[in-house]
Amino acid sequence: MNPEDWIEINIGQWVENLVGFILDNFEPVLDAISAAIGFVALGLENTLLAINPLVLSAILILLALWRVGWKFAVFVLLSMVLILGMNLWDPTISTLALVVGASFVALLVGFPVGVAMAKSDTVEALVRPILDFMQTMPPFVYLIPAAMFFGLGKVPGTIATVVFAMPPVVRLTNLGIRQVSVENVEAGRAFGCTDRQLLYKVQLPLALPSIMTGVNQTIMLSLSMVVIASMIGAGGLGNVVLTGIQRLNVGLGFEGGLGVVIVAILLDRLTQSFGRIRTSEGFFTRLMRALKGEQQKPTVTGSEQSETPRRAAS
């Protein structure tokens, strides 16, 4: 006899019921979320698209020069030329906006959760399995409820991306705070920090490299959702790749993929540069140093240790 015939656990049905229940009873909440996310995602995209490509390119190149160095600035320059040359400017910006918007929301939610986890073992014990669940669930699965709750388009795309990309920043915020050396925390308390001061003046600054690694990974995970999210209408470079697949157009797919890689490298290097624990050197000093072609002074931080996470997009 086939055991599947006499054991019946209908989780699928329960989930469907749950989704239906939420749809019926929490519409205002869903609408509010949708509006908020839409505001962030669409607002960002429209703003970026409104800027002249040349101006935006120049801004990015300067940013690269300031934060990373002249070699990277040259790389950004070439990348911008390539993207414009491939006629992929609009989808690239749209993807950039999706990734930055989704990462922003993921941070907004994930960072406080990470702090709460670090402060309380109970919270950590509760949240940890949820994070494990979120990370092991195949990303496609998020598309279904996202589409059911929020329809098709950029908003559900962003939301699915947020859910998928949030775990690293939560985990690494928690880890970073917990890893701050005991004596540093004791020093903070011994000199009269309140709990809040301890967090802001000792724990967060010392956890910054770890937190920035989390931010970096969250961004990279968002990028890996780009193609998947385009299946529910998120648009952007993911759409280009998807079209390439559907039409078996290898060239188009490759161009879209290249665009994703460029966005990934750009965001990766820029966010890593903010993970350096010391940021007091002024813009001008850095600029001068960059112009003189000097290397950044090596500092002991986490950013160097963080291996480049998961390749972006498939």
Place this chain on the structure above:
Amino acid sequence: MSNAKIVVNGLYKIFGSHPDQAYELLQQGKDKDEIFETTGNTIGVKDASFEVYEGEVFVVMGLSGSGKSTLVRMLNRLIDPTYGVVEIDGRDIVKMSKSDLIQVRRKEMAMVFQSFALMPHQRVIDNAAFGLEVAGVPREQRYERALKSLEAVGLKPNAYSYPDELSGGMKQRVGLARALTNDPSIMLMDEAFSALDPLIRTEMQDELLRLQSEQRRTVVFITHDLDEAMRIGDRIAVMQDGAVVQIGTPEEIVTSPANEYVSSFFKGVDVTQVFQAGDICGKGPKTVIERAGSDLNSATEALKNSADEIAFVIGKDRKYEGLVTAESLLEAKKNKGGKLENALVANIEAVRADMSLSEVLHRVAHSRYPVPVVDDNNVYKGAISKTALLQTLDRAV
């Protein structure tokens, strides 16, 4: 006597979830390991009671795990005591509210850490100003005070460097400056110099002693280095398995250790560093002749009646003048003018009471006579004979 700055009474720290149960077992005389096995609780500190006087350097020593760090952290409540009282200036900080406690930490006590515990993202001056920043002191004012304390430890030129640009010794100077900036009356130092190499370490000890001579603060200093304890401690408390087993001056502890543990601890300690000439000069020859009112005859008489071979001659205000022997007295009577001054043996210089034994060892060993000891004002304090020196060295081995 100086007044007590910190009073600790019946202080216990029991780590783990059921301290009462462990406490019961402690009262029944069970030891740390048994209690850990039956209850899973660790005894950090048990029944510590002592006073730290204002302005003294109070050293706490003991083997690893004996509870030194736990004890010192209960003084500013980084660790909450399980039972007992910690009074700072007469106020029990164990019962204090959180906000009062924060005020005490900001105003009364500062701490220096073994691993320095500087904030790597802040410049030296910001690190030094940390306590004031937390207390909400305006930037200009706190930088001013931070610079002053950096100057006191010789780091003013490095004020705008980052900690990772400094050597270990310099980092700990920043740690020291950070503590000084708050102008605390109490400094807690947990193995503050243990991470430094020996030369720098001695240098930092001198630095601390110098700072103490400029402005006396109450210092509780944890170490497991004997020489360090001897060098900087006014008094030493020895801890064993969480209990304070003996408290006393370095000399007291070396000469009469409370138990095996303490004496084994101090075995091999270099007594010539511990003791100063003044500590053992009372055991030498006792005969002293005051020049005023004495002549050769009365001096000869006095010497003959004493058990000693020699006598020391002192003048006005007990100032040391010299040493006479039976022969030198006889000689003076025969050949010279017959005055007491002429009987003084040539070339007997006194040593100062605050010189360490290692410094006077050579003198005593090679001198025909006991070596006289004087204080800073050349006032006679006593003398060190070879026998007394040997006895001191012998007892401490």
